[in-house]
Amino acid sequence: MVGLLGRKLLGDIRAQRGQFLAIVATMVLGVALFGASYDSYLNLKASYDRVFVELAFPNRWFTGLDAGITSQFASIEGVDGVTARTVAEVPLRFNQDHALLGRAISMPVDAQPEVSRVDVLSGTYFEASSPGVLLEEHAASHFGVQPGDHIEILEASGWASVTVVGTVVSPEYIWPARSRQDVLTSSDDFAVVFVPESMMTNLAPSSSHPEVLVHYAEAGAPASLDTQVEDLGRSLGAADTYDRIEQPSNAALNEDIQGFGEMSIMFPLMFIIATVMGTYVVLSRLVRAQRPLIGTLLATGMRRGPVFRHYLAYGLAPALVAAVLGTTAGALLARWVTTLYTNTIGLPFHVQQLRPLTIGVGASMALIAGLIAAAQPARAAVRLSPADAMRGIVPSGGGGASWLEHVLPPLSRLPLRWRLVLRNIGRQRRRTVYSATGIVLALTLTLVSWGMLDTTQILVNRQFNEIQRWDARVYLDAPATSSLLDELTAVPGVAAAEAVTTLPIAVSANGHSYSTQITGYQPDTQMHRFLSDSGQWIPLPTTGILAGTSIGNLLDVSPGDTISLNIPGTSTEVPVVLAGFVNEPLGTSMYATTEQLQTLFGDAASSGLSTAELRYDSGVDRGTIRDALVAEPNVVAVTDARALLQTLNSFLGLFYAFVGVMLLFGGLMAGALIFTSMSANVAERAPEIAGLRAAGMSPRAVSRLVSVENIATAALGVVPGLIIGYVTSSFFMSSFSSDLFQFNLAMRPTTPVLAAVGVLALALLAQLPALRSLRRLNLGSVLRNRAS
């Protein structure tokens, strides 16, 4: 008997293969998405961890400490490496004409440092016999530099040509971020070069500062060790300190893989919910259609247990197929995504693992979803009274005016066909709710994906077109006097030039501190606009400073509070009033007038390279202007705002692909759920539809009625879908927000409209198979047999 039921199961699934395929496809997507994103997340974390172990990524950095104190850190139990080095912000020149403000980091000759080693990709590590420099891989690739090539470095005595002996990957620059305020940096504007200690002495002393890096023996070192190390560093006079979480490259990458982690739960869950509902719809319809058979089986003595298990198997069978296909696809996709990601990022070590736990959880997700979905229909099957069940199938849904007609009595005067549509919507309430939920899920997935896209585009535009108004930033080896600014303005295509001052700064209040930078502009600057927290453009205050909104949370301060500023390496703490917050998408910077900075910090405000920001005439050739600027006598480096934008846009290419895939997946999910729901509706109503057709209602008229009903059902999900989608999207984006990025959801007004129209269009498409089956309805057969 069980064998026969098994054959019945296969036969029924074959008869409704469209619906079962849709269920399996949705389930496969959910399981595969989980496997791919969760394993990718773990693979990436493991890959980073391996890089950190292999290259001794520091656990803590100190600036302003000299090499003489390293032994004090080394004596702390749990510390297995300490390295002192010098770091300098220094102009570099590639291919004779491309000057940028890069970074030089000292390394010991002949042997790698204990902490923060580099992985040599080509060439060799430098030796006493052939000093040269090591060039970080991003710059090497961007400028096509290979071992043996020359680059130029600005020393105190002028430009010096040095030989690149190797190209390297550094764990500190896997994501080449200049600072936490400058996380998105173009290779056109930033490069890192590792140089022998001896070469650092040739650089201008004002541009460099000492650093001490500390590495712990165990990956999961206790917090007490870190506190002990931090306290020691501060007591020794460290100007600033930060840990791995705050390290710019690591922080940026963490944001990224954290996204994988969040998506690996949220998105698959949506698919699984859709699967549960789709399976329930199909199976509840199946049980209704098989009432007489179930009644006969029960009446002839079959126990309820086997019947229950039989109908449970309808949920488990597709789940089993989906578990196998989904976990396999997930494992393969995880491999592909990990390789793609690590190659794009340029990780020197990849970790690819097949994790039984991920496979187990993915398969369990499918099987549990199948069981949950089938439990209620199976229970309904065994609860049938054999006598009632054998009487045949009763038309689905009861009579009665629709809920809307009760609430809005004038609706009962609508044309009969409209009333029919209204009443049919509420006929199978649970199915209607599930169809509408399909729309809600699809809109949520769409708005989360599209919201990310919109937010990124809107915020990038806000940062680079509305807030940052400069086209180029030039670094000068002389003070930016008005005559020098005039010379810059005289360069064809340059419309305006202003001197700006940028200082690294440690800001503290209420026992908290934060390292950032402060930029001084003239009060009526054309180079930067300041967007207040409330969305208003505000002037730069002549007293007090403006700070990025994150400062409020980081230091627990509000406008009007007094905060302390300190330039790392100096002992002076300067109190200043926080005049207000600025809402800037990238970084958490601070702003003041140049005059105020001069008042606050005196000579310290004008040490090192001076900087000017330029605006270009519209429609000029930026490359030509850049070349002309580099040729100016006092210009040592040029940063083009547009180059950074282009870099960002190139990253967005991957992002667009991701959003496209998510939209496709969302479409498939909604389409599958709507398809199963609509198919069940049409199959269940075949007798009455055939009755209408026999009475002369044309196939077109019947299709129109069913379509309007389907679209109205789908439309029920639109408003909650838009609300839930918006809230979820907002929550999702805010989870990416930190002092590095302010990702407050920014959505174009057209996005919800387009998403709603798209999803409704999808609902129209998803019902096509059901409509086709309507046209193919065998009237003779349906009308002859009560069952359908």
Add this chain to the structure above:
Amino acid sequence: MAEAIISLEGVTKDYGAPPRQVHALRSVDLEVAEAEFVVLLGPSGSGKTTLLNVLGGIEAPTSGTVTVAGRRVEALEEEDRSEFRRNSVGFVFQFFNLVPTLTAGENVQLIAELRPTLGDAADRTHTVLAGLGLEDLTERYPMQLSGGQQQRVAVARALVNQARVLLCDEPTGALDLETGRSILDLLQRAQRETGTTVVMVTHNSAIAKMADRVLNMRSGEIVGDRRVESPVSAAEVSW
């Protein structure tokens, strides 16, 4: 004999392909006069329902010509067949196939609205329901009606567009004697009072007594065609 409203010439209907082909109708020739009450008798699988479906344009014949109310049914496209059905024929089935979300009146009116040229659909619905003594059921939903009441609504639905031909497939098959008789009475009244042609398929030979003409079918062929000299009224039919 009055002019034929139904005319079949050499009609065959095959299902499937050789070697499993089923010949449901084998070269059927038939003429039915306007206002005739014809009963089709025969065992299961004899082709009765297939013949009825071919007459109503629900199924297309494999070959032959089918003319009903002046229309060549077998030559019609799908949309035209729908138009033919709503203008010329009415169906009554063993199962009532009413829309459960519409009241009895609305079920009838929905079909009445398919022929707006006949006048206001609500008025016509009221008239036909009143004529069949169903006024009290107008506001009830199918689930609030007995099987017989549902079948009476189905008859009203078949009549509301002034069908010239009523095609009935075992209309009493799911009903008890008393209820079945009342349905037969409605059909007989429609035939006698409005001149509607009725073709009824049934297993029940007792019903044949109320027909003008009885056709016997077997294996897809009409094997008997006899006229009933004095058809009895529906109330006299008993089984």
